[in-house]
Amino acid sequence: MADNAFASLASLTALMDKCVHCGFCLPACPSYLLTGKETDSPRGRIYAMRAGLDGRTDMTPTVVEHFDTCLGCMACETACPSGVKYAPLIEQTRAAVETHHRRTGGERWLRRLLFNTLPYPSRMSLLAWPLLLLGPLRRSPALLRLIPERFRPLLTLAPDVTIASLSARTPERTPATGERRMRVGLVTGCVQRTFFGSVNEATARVLAAEGCEVIAPPTQGCCGALGLHAGEADRARTFARSMIETFERAQVDVVAINAAGCGSAMKEYGHLLRDDPAWAARADAFSRKVRDVSELLAQLGPARAPxxxxxxxxxxxxxxxxxxxxxxxxxxxxxxxxxxxxxxxxxxxxxxxxxxxxxxxxxxxxxxxxxxxxxxxxxxxxxxxxxxxxxxxxxxxxxxxxxxxxxxxxxxxxxxxxxxxxxxxxxx
Ligand code: SF4
Ligand code: SF4
Missing domain, CATH: 3.40.50 (Rossmann fold)
Known part of the structure; x- marks a missing residue:
């Protein structure tokens, strides 16, 4: 078993075996919708994981490709009548892929670039300046032709940057309007903080108008979602510990987040750090405080602010x-x-x-x-x-x-x- 690239999935055998191969998840799966291949479906991927664990298949580039085409969207979890929990399966599989599979030079380069910039707002701010200077020109076919195809989405998907959007800063403390109902910690995110500072400012204003004192600790870093969802679990754990510490210090009742991917990762901290005796309980307590901003507003009840x-x-x-x-x-x-x-x-x-x-x-x-x-x-x-x-x-x-x-x-x-x-x- 030691040489088996899928060996780390052994603890998840019961989860895999919950799949009864009914196929209800197939029409819900976007990668299957596009390719029509069983190997690009949830059922096919779970089958490949089990076959890998049983030693019936290796972690070949083709097998990895079918894991890479999974969007991690979890539509399969919603569709599955047997309650198969696909998230831990694909997260553990991705971690195994990053440990045992050597990616091509281009893939390694792109991943390094993404993992060394996206979780660091100060580095991303530096990248934002070329976007500001180029403006809409960066999407011109003439410029895009000069860029290797693999890197073009970095320019076409990037947001429109203005001086105002780059200089937006969320106040460290926004007092509640009227009687205070709770003290809320605001996660300002990485992409959100750099490119959508106005969204964070709006979040603080809305929560304050609804009676929340909003604390946005300026020292907070990345939540680790990027690493967690891409098979970089150790990196995610490091970010998670720092995030927990920051919000423990802030002494807040709940932790609000306006980015769905980050919220979903932070609600998983308890699971992510379950084997770390020094952090498991703290991670679990943190996860239980996490609320998406709309979840929190609904929880507060009928709108107070007109x-x-x-x-x-x-x-x-x-x-x-x-x-x-x-x-x-x-x-x-x-x-x-x-x-x-x-x-x-x-x-x-x-x-x-x-x-x-x-x-x-x-x-x-x-x-x-x-x-x-x-x-x-x-x-x-x-x-x-x-x-x-x-x-x-x-x-x-x-x-x-x-x-x-x-x-x-x-x-x-x-x-x-x-x-x-x-x-x-x-x-x-
Ligand atoms: S719906 Fe659930 S049980 Fe059915 S094939 Fe998909 S994952 Fe397996
Ligand atoms: S998480 Fe992956 S397997 Fe599940 S529906 Fe989305 S793309 Fe398909």
Whole structure:
């Protein structure tokens, strides 16, 4: 067993064996929808994991490719009637892949670049300046032709950067409006902090308007989601410990997050650090405090701050790491329904991933673009004025696909819409 590249999955045998091969998950799986191959489906991947553990298959480049095409969207968990927990299976498999499989030079280079920049806001700020200077020119076909294909999504997906967006800073403490209901720690994120500082500012304003004192510790780092979802568990554990320590010091009642992928990872800290006696209990206590911002607002009950009218058709896009991974679907809709004048419009194939999926749209650009095109198109068919969602990756992915297709709707974070409704700022 020691030479078996899949040996670390042995503790998950019971999870794998829960799969009864019924295939209900197949139509829900975006990679299967695109390729039509069993090997790119949840059932096929679980079969490959078991075959690897039993020594019936090796970790060949082809086998790895089928794990790499998994978006980690967890639509299969939602669809599975047998309650198969796919998340720990794919996370452990990805860790095994990174330990036992040697990637090509280009793949290694890209992954190194991503892991050494995305979790570090100060490094990302440096990368933001070329984006600012190039402006929309960075998407010109002439410039893109000069860039190796593998690296083009870094330019096409990157957000529009302005001096204002780069200099947005969330206050370390935002006092509650009126009587204080709770003390909330705000996770400011990495991509969110660098490129969507205005979303963090809006989050602090909305929570404060609803009676929360908001604490955004300036020393906080990355939550580790990027590493956790890409097979870099040790890196994720290091970030997790630091995050727990920071928010313990802040002495908050709950920890709020406005990025679905980060929230889903932080709710898993208890599991991630379960074998570390010094941290297991602290990680579990932290995870139990984590709330997505819409989850927290719904938990606070009916809106306290008056909402201004917004006459708009709004399509809500369920981020996979909010809907599938955290089961949070109703709360965002509930808080949106408190905005007078707003019409929530239904969207077809709402359970299918937009193709963002952490770094998937950077590592698997062809599949991600196709999923982005499909998502932008079904959103367009719903004829919305605005598309709102709860994850910066989804915003960038849908914006990019909508721009390419010439769709006119704007894509916003849900708190930007709530903030506009509370402050009366024009949003259309
Ligand atoms: S739906 Fe669940 S039990 Fe059925 S094949 Fe998929 S993972 Fe296995
Ligand atoms: S996580 Fe998403 S892409 Fe991966 S197997 Fe499940 S449904 Fe398919």
């Amino acid at each position: 909402r201004h009218r917004i006459e708009a058709r709004v399509a809500y896009h369920d981020a996979c790491h909010l809907g599938h991974a955290q089961g949070i679907r109703q709360q965002p809709r509930t808080v949106l329904s408190e905005i007078p004048g707003l019409t929530l419009v239904p969207v077809a194939d709402a359970d299918i991933c937009c193709g963002s999926a952490g770094i998937f749209n950077l590592t698997q650009p062809a599949m991600a673009s196709e999923l982005g095109r499909r998502k932008a198109s079904v959103l367009f068919d719903a004829t919305p004025d605005l598309v709102v969602t709860s994850n910066p990756g989804c915003i960038l992915q849908i914006q990019s696909a909508a721009r390419e297709a010439g769709h006119p709707y704007r894509v916003l974070h849900i708190v930007e819409l709530l903030d506009a409704s509370i402050t009366g700022r024009a949003i259309l």
